Amino acid sequence: MNVLIVFAHNESQSFNASMKNLAVEEFQARGHEVKVSDLYAMQWNPVASRDDFGSRANADYLVYALEQRHGYEKKTLAPDIQAELEKLEWADLVIFNFPVYWFSMPAILKGWVDRVLISGRCYGGMRFYDRGGLKGKKAMLAMTIGGQQHMLSGDGIHGELEDMLRPILRGTLGYTGMTVLPPFVAWHVPYIKPEQRADMLEQYRQRLRQIDSLVPLRFPSMDDFDDMLRPKAAHSETN
Amino acid sequence: MNVLIVFAHNESQSFNASMKNLAVEEFQARGHEVKVSDLYAMQWNPVASRDDFGSRANADYLVYALEQRHGYEKKTLAPDIQAELEKLEWADLVIFNFPVYWFSMPAILKGWVDRVLISGRCYGGMRFYDRGGLKGKKAMLAMTIGGQQHMLSGDGIHGELEDMLRPILRGTLGYTGMTVLPPFVAWHVPYIKPEQRADMLEQYRQRLRQIDSLVPLRFPSMDDFDDMLRPKAAHSETN
Numbered sequence: 001m002n003v004l005i006v007f008a009h010n011e012s013q014s015f016n017a018s019m020k021n022l023a024v025e026e027f028q029a030r031g032h033e034v035k036v037s038d039l040y041a042m043q044w045n046p047v048a049s050r051d052d053f054g055s056r057a058n059a060d061y062l063v064y065a066l067e068q069r070h071g072y073e074k075k076t077l078a079p080d081i082q083a084e085l086e087k088l089e090w091a092d093l094v095i096f097n098f099p100v101y102w103f104s105m106p107a108i109l110k111g112w113v114d115r116v117l118i119s120g121r122c123y124g125g126m127r128f129y130d131r132g133g134l135k136g137k138k139a140m141l142a143m144t145i146g147g148q149q150h151m152l153s154g155d156g157i158h159g160e161l162e163d164m165l166r167p168i169l170r171g172t173l174g175y176t177g178m179t180v181l182p183p184f185v186a187w188h189v190p191y192i193k194p195e196q197r198a199d200m201l202e203q204y205r206q207r208l209r210q211i212d213s214l215v216p217l218r219f220p221s222m223d224d225f226d227d228m229l230r231p232k233a234a235h236s237e238t239n
Numbered sequence: 240m241n242v243l244i245v246f247a248h249n250e251s252q253s254f255n256a257s258m259k260n261l262a263v264e265e266f267q268a269r270g271h272e273v274k275v276s277d278l279y280a281m282q283w284n285p286v287a288s289r290d291d292f293g294s295r296a297n298a299d300y301l302v303y304a305l306e307q308r309h310g311y312e313k314k315t316l317a318p319d320i321q322a323e324l325e326k327l328e329w330a331d332l333v334i335f336n337f338p339v340y341w342f343s344m345p346a347i348l349k350g351w352v353d354r355v356l357i358s359g360r361c362y363g364g365m366r367f368y369d370r371g372g373l374k375g376k377k378a379m380l381a382m383t384i385g386g387q388q389h390m391l392s393g394d395g396i397h398g399e400l401e402d403m404l405r406p407i408l409r410g411t412l413g414y415t416g417m418t419v420l421p422p423f424v425a426w427h428v429p430y431i432k433p434e435q436r437a438d439m440l441e442q443y444r445q446r447l448r449q450i451d452s453l454v455p456l457r458f459p460s461m462d463d464f465d466d467m468l469r470p471k472a473a474h475s476e477t478n
Contacts, residue, residue, distance in 0.1 A: 011301040046346035049249045062250040103410030107285035107350030171342035
């Protein structure tokens with residue numbers, strides 16, 4: 001298995017970095033190939049802009065997704081995007097390893113999503129969810145959160161974690177057709193004792209060893225929607 | 240009223256830019272003060288890093304939120320953050336004007352949230368939701384979306400729009416205590432005719448004229464949770 005770890009933390013000694021290092025060791029020890037995109041170390045540029053395109057379908061008016069399609073077809077995407085796209089093509093499993101900022105990804109990682117998950121390859125032309133362009137690949141979030149687990153549960157103050165992560169789990173990873181594994185969460189990391197952190201790393205190791213047997217999250221099937229993306233049942237009722 | 244528009248689009252002729260220009264004119268015509276943070280024009284840096292702090296509480300190990308608190312107290316935050324924070328302090332209403340990327344903000348705008356909504360001022364120390372640090376200010380999203388409205392509805396393929404926007408509406412704006420107005424959405428913008436775009440701009444103008452009478456979204460009250468952030472009712476039942 002080829003594993004890509006997209007890693008985003010601004011402190012090289014962080015718990016996130018320990019998770020990343022553990023995952024590299026663990027996968028390599030089991031005979032897998034691993035590549036790491038360490039976004040802070042790479043000084044990754046997260047800003048989607050006109051500079052991302054070596055040639056333009058429309059030089060006078062930028063529609064970012066349309067230029068992604070053009071750049072992909074003409075192989076004129078910016079070199080940093082192209083390099084990440086090649087890693088993504090290579091990967092069977094992609095792990096996103098990051099600290100939760102505002103119930104979402106840090107901007108440097110959001111900009112990896114914005115710039116690398118390009119229209120024309122990863123989605124587009126009615127290809128999303130179970131017809132998405134990245135079908136066959138697996139994805140998993142591996143995150144740290146400052147809060148405690150009871151704060152992100154059904155009756156917790158912020159509600160269910162998966163509801164907060166919906167635009168990532170469903171709207172991004174599921175949307176591109178990836179098989180989305182349940183997220184791994186290290187809770188309350190800044191506030192716990194070293195022994196508890198060691199326990200959490202061990203839990204992460206166990207999670208990685210179980211990766212082939214995890215039950216993926218479920219998302220809509222395109223089969224249930226018509227060509228206008230209206231629900232098939234509702235459509236037939238109203239016509 | 241003081242209005243801050245945080246604007247993020249990479250095409251200066253875009254529909255988003257027209258929305259921004261319209262809002263500036265509309266508010267000024269009604270006697271309000273307006274400031275615009277045009278993130279692309281400013282070449283805003285969205286990456287939360289050690290460079291954001293002129294002095295450090297802990298120079299050896301970066302915990303971003305703790306350094307935000309330190310930098311705020313000592314007035315040593317990076318000048319670009321400080322400048323945005325001053326606009327935020329000044330504002331009674333903040334409008335976030337952006338194209339939806341992956342059911343969320345473009346990275347350049349997410350990085351405004353990550354870097355400007357600092358711990359110690361905007362939240363922290365049990366101050367969030369109705370005790371959040373930005374209580375008294377209003378916020379509204381003004382967005383364009385490539386998809387159509389029926390795709391983001393109860394039985395639509397992506398489910399409810401507000402569920403996809405949850406980490407922004409509730410997890411970010413509501414979390415800081417802001418009064419969150421219903422988002423304004425211009426649907427299917429890249430694919431519609433000029434007359435339809437003109438209609439949408441007119442709808443946006445009407446929305447802005449109604450801003451004082453909009454019913455805000457509702458979020459949890461800290462009064463319903465104990466000091467451990469457990470629900471008070473559930474807590475008393477289980478003890």
